[in-house]
Amino acid sequence: MSAEIISGTQMRAAILEELAREVNMMREKHGKVPGLVTILVGENPASVSYVSLKVKTAVSLGFHEVQDNQPESITEEALLDLIDQYNQDPDIHGILVQLPLPRHISEERVIHAIDPEKDVDGFHPVNLGRMVLGDRRCCFLPCTPAGIQEMIVRSGTPTSGAEVVVVGRSNIVGKPIAIMMGQKGEGADSTVTMVHTRTRDLAAHCRRADILIVAAGVPGLVKPDWIKPGATVIDVGVNRVGTAASGKAILSGDVDFEAASKVAGKITPVPGGVGPMTIAMLMKNTVKAAWMQLE
Ligand code: GUN
Numbered sequence: 162m163s164a165e166i167i168s169g170t171q172m173r174a175a176i177l178e179e180l181a182r183e184v185n186m187m188r189e190k191h192g193k194v195p196g197l198v199t200i201l202v203g204e205n206p207a208s209v210s211y212v213s214l215k216v217k218t219a220v221s222l223g224f225h226e227v228q229d230n231q232p233e234s235i236t237e238e239a240l241l242d243l244i245d246q247y248n249q250d251p252d253i254h255g256i257l258v259q260l261p262l263p264r265h266i267s268e269e270r271v272i273h274a275i276d277p278e279k280d281v282d283g284f285h286p287v288n289l290g291r292m293v294l295g296d297r298r299c300c301f302l303p304c305t306p307a308g309i310q311e312m313i314v315r316s317g318t319p320t321s322g323a324e325v326v327v328v329g330r331s332n333i334v335g336k337p338i339a340i341m342m343g344q345k346g347e348g349a350d351s352t353v354t355m356v357h358t359r360t361r362d363l364a365a366h367c368r369r370a371d372i373l374i375v376a377a378g379v380p381g382l383v384k385p386d387w388i389k390p391g392a393t394v395i396d397v398g399v400n401r402v403g404t405a406a407s408g409k410a411i412l413s414g415d416v417d418f419e420a421a422s423k424v425a426g427k428i429t430p431v432p433g434g435v436g437p438m439t440i441a442m443l444m445k446n447t448v449k450a451a452w453m454q455l456e
Contacts, residue, residue, distance in 0.1 A: 163422055163423065164394075164421070164422045164423075164424075164425040164426055164427055164428040165316075165426065165427045165428075166422075166427075166428060166429075166430055167312055167315075167316045167393075167395075167427050167428065167429045167434065168430070168433060168434075169308070169312060169429060169430075169433055169434045169435055169436060169437040169438045170433045170437050172311070172312060172315055172437070172438060172441070173437035173438060173440065173441040176311075176438075176441040176444075176445065177218070177221070177222060177441060177444065180222055180441075180444055180445060180448050181222050181223070183448050184222050184223050184224070184448065185223075187448075187451060187452070187455070188223070191455050193252075193451070193455060194223055194224055194225050194451070195222075195224045195225070195254050195255065195447045195448050195450070195451035196224065196225040196226075196227070196250075196252045196253040196254045196255070196451070197215075197219050197224050197225070197226055197227070197253070197254070197255045197256075197257065197281070197447045198226075198227040198228075198229055198247050198253050198255070198256050198257065199212050199215055199216055199219075199226070199227070199228055199229065199257045199259065200229045200230075200231065200240075200243065200244075200247075200256070200257065200258045200259065201228075201229070201230045201231070201259045202231045202232075202233060202235055202240065202258075202259070202262055202263060202266070203231075203232070203233035203263055204233070205261070207401075207410075208259045208260075208261075211259065212228070212259050214440060215257065215440055215443060216228050218440050218441075218444055219444065219447070222444060224444075224447065225252055225253075227253065229243070231243070233263050235266075236265075236266075237265065237266045237267060237270065237271075240258075240262075240266060240271060241270065241271065241274050244256060244258070244271065244274045244275055245274065247279070248274075248275070248276040248279060251454075253279065254279060254281075254447060254450040254451040254454050255279055255280075255281035255443075255446065255447035255450045255451075256275050256276070256279045256280065256281070257281060257282055257443065258271055258272075258275070258282075272284045272285055272286075273285065273286070278450065278453060278454065279450060279454075280301055281301055281304075281443060281446040281447045281450055282301070282303065282304060282443070282446075283300070283301040283302050283303035283304060283307070283337075283446065284303060284332075284333070288300045288301045288302075288303075289303075289337070292337065292340065292341070293340055295344050295345065295346075301446045301449070301450070302337070302341070302442070302446070303333060303334075303337050304439045304440075304442040304443045304446065305333060305334050305338075305376075305397065305435060305438075305439045305442075306334060306337040306338035306341055307341075307442040307445075307446075308435055308438030308439045308441065308442045309334075309338050309374060309395050309397065309435060309438070310338070310341055310342070310348050310349070311348075311438060311441075311442065312395065312429065312434075312435065312438055313348065313372060313393065313395065314347070314348040316393065316427050318371075318372060318393040318427060320342065320348055320349055320350060320351050320372070321349075321350040321351070322350065322351070322352065323351045323352070323371040323372055324351070324352050324354070324369050324370050324371045324372070325339075325342045325343075325351040325352065325353045325354070325370065325371070325372045325373075325374065326353075326354045326355075326356060326366050326367055326369065326370035326372075326373050326374070327339045327342075327353065327354070327355045327356070327374045327376070328356050328357070328363070328367065328373070328374065328375045328376065328377050328382070328383070328415070329355075329357065329375070329376035329377045329378070329397070330355055330357045331376065334376040334397055335355060335357070335376050336355070338374055338376070339353050339355040342372075342374075351372065354366055354369075354370075363387075364384075364386070364387045367383060367387040367388065368386075368387055368388070368389055369389065370388075370389060370392055371389065371392055371393070372392065372393045372395070373387075373388060373389075373392055373393070373394045373395070374395045374397065375394070375395065375396050375397060375398060375414070375415040375416055376397035376398065376415070377398065377415050378398055378400065378415065379398070379400075379415055380398065380400040380402055380413045380414070380415065381413065381415070381416070381417045382398075382415045382416070383396075383415060383416040383417065383421065384417055384420070385417060385420040385421050385423060385424045386424075388421055388424045388425050389424075390424055390425075390426075391425070391426035392424075392425050392426060393425065393426060393427040393428070394416055394421055394425045394427070394428040394429065395429050395434075395435065396414035396415055396416040396418070396428070396429050396430075396431050396434060396435070397414075397415070397435050398413070398414040398415030398416070398431060399412055399414070399431060399432070399436060400412065400413050400414070400415070412431055412432050413431060414429075414430075414431030414434070416428070416431075418430060418431065
């Protein structure tokens with residue numbers, strides 16, 4: 162048996178089409194479009210490539226896009242001042258500061274400086290707090306967990322009462338997706354187990370999962386015999402395992418994809434799985450921010 166592949170690339174295309182229609186409606190109704198600033202500090206190659214994809218997508222949707230690249234040497238104070246300027250700018254509805262930041266800058270202080278109403282990454286504690294309280298109306302969900310949940314729903318995987326096992330407990334992925342899947346409501350209502358590096362028998366927990374979400378950052382961690390036959394497997398890992406002759410990075414997930422496909426019911430590939438969905442959710446949050454600030 163071969164698993165159905167859940168294509169993030171295809172789902173992203175459908176979501177971007179929906180958003181493009183919304184942007185047109187906003188332009189007609191308010192004479193405005195969503196405004197997004199992407200702040201990139203330094204020249205980390207992975208960050209440069211992620212930001213350029215975000216910018217390209219924002220431009221393709223007709224957003225007002227400001228690309229603000231700052232040198233690695235920028236002081237924390239200067240970066241905080243810059244964020245404050247964008248907080249005050251009525252044409253900017255969403256602020257994204259690409260992480261990681263250089264070591265002399267506190268990521269925590271930077272995230273806290275962003276106006277929660279413009280925090281389209283969903284990293285501000287106010288938005289995370291609203292998410293924990295289940296207040297969906299007025300909060301921005303963090304983009305990768307939101308993308309994962311959207312993929313689960315759009316793939317037709319039932320979630321109510323399902324056993325969900327999340328491998329990883331990061332603030333950006335593991336912790337929020339575990340909370341979101343356990344919330345009351347559509348696309349959730351699951352029974353969630355979060356496992357991590359200190360968990361005693363990782364494989365035994367994974368084998369119970371109807372939905373297995375892996376965000377450990379360890380290439381090939383999940384073996385085929387860790388997967389319950391027919392389970393939905395969401396691989397969040399993006400591991401650079403080599404460089405192709407063209408100079409492009411060779412990416413691999415946290416799941417042994419070829420072998421896992423023979424056991425799982427549905428599975429996401431790397432690349433082309435969760436990654437494209439993260440960008441789609443960032444765009445969705447920016448459109449939401451714009452509506453909230455216009456109305
Ligand atoms: N670095 C890696 N992933 C992300 C993300 O989703 N948002 C930001 N701002 N930085 C990142």
